[in-house]
Amino acid sequence: MAALVEGGPDVYWIDHVVVAVEDLDAAAIRWREGFGLDSAPGGVHPAWGTGNRIVPLGPTYVELIAVLDPTKAATTDLGRAVGEVSSAGDAPLVWCVGTDDLEGTALRLGLDIGGGSRRRPDGVELRWRSTGLEAALAAPWRPFFISWDVEPDSHPGRGFVHHTVDAPGIAWLEVACEPAALVAWLGGEAMPVRFVDGRPGLRGFGLSTARGTIEIRSP
Structure with missing residues (x-):
């Protein structure tokens, strides 16, 4: 494993990994039966034509994302990427790092900051700000950046x-x-x-468990 050199001005950590799937319910079954990892309903993204499920992992999580509205998804960068990547099977799409200095990150990279929110099935509203998603979709070896405006126990990884x-x-x-x-x-x-080596992008990731490492890679 190669770790990047230390010493940058910001502090980052892995917040989550996004995995593109063709069908959320079928993917939830595969992850539960194949890996022993359950998931919870996430939400619907009307602006992108997609929806998700969340696999909580404590401080981090895996987001399973699928196209729900093909017509809308075809008009957005994220929707198109989800459809294209998932056509060959479940596959890592992009990754996201958390930061307490989103403004500094956006300034350093010349990016804009956008806000988002969704309401969980239990009624709790999750709010966040992020930057760099479009850049990450264009070159998915890059992560995008997020800052959550929620109580720590409400982070998706704590579900x-x-x-x-x-x-x-x-x-x-x-x-x-x-x-x-x-x-x-x-x-x-x-x-x-x-x-x-290979096509530039996020090619895989590993989840540590008591039974060993679960390895998820592109088909």
Whole structure:
């Protein structure tokens, strides 16, 4: 595993990984039966034509995302990316890092900040701000950045589900790109990244469990 050099001005951590799937219900069954990882309903994204389910992992989580409205999805970068990537099976799409200095990150990279929200099935509203999603979709070796405006216990990674394995978080990522480019994008911050060959992008990730590491890779 190759960790990026330390020393950047911001502090980042892995917030979540987005996995594109063709069908949310079918994917939930595969993850539960194949990995012992349960998921909870997330929400619908009318602006993108997509919807998601959440696999909570404590401080981090996996977001399963699928196209729900093909007509709308075809008009958006995210919707098109989800449809294209999931056509060959479940596959990592993009990754997201959390930060307490979203403004500094956006300023450093020349990005705009946008806000978002969704309401959970129990009525709790989740609010966040993010930057860099369009850049990440265009070059998915890049993560985008997020800052949550919620109580710590309301972070999606803290959701209550019935895993049959103990999965404390995302252990590592496999990324195909020029290492120096990712180091620059992250401002030199250390992240648990393995650099691999292949088409540039997020190629896989690992989840540590008591039974060993669950490895998820592109087909």
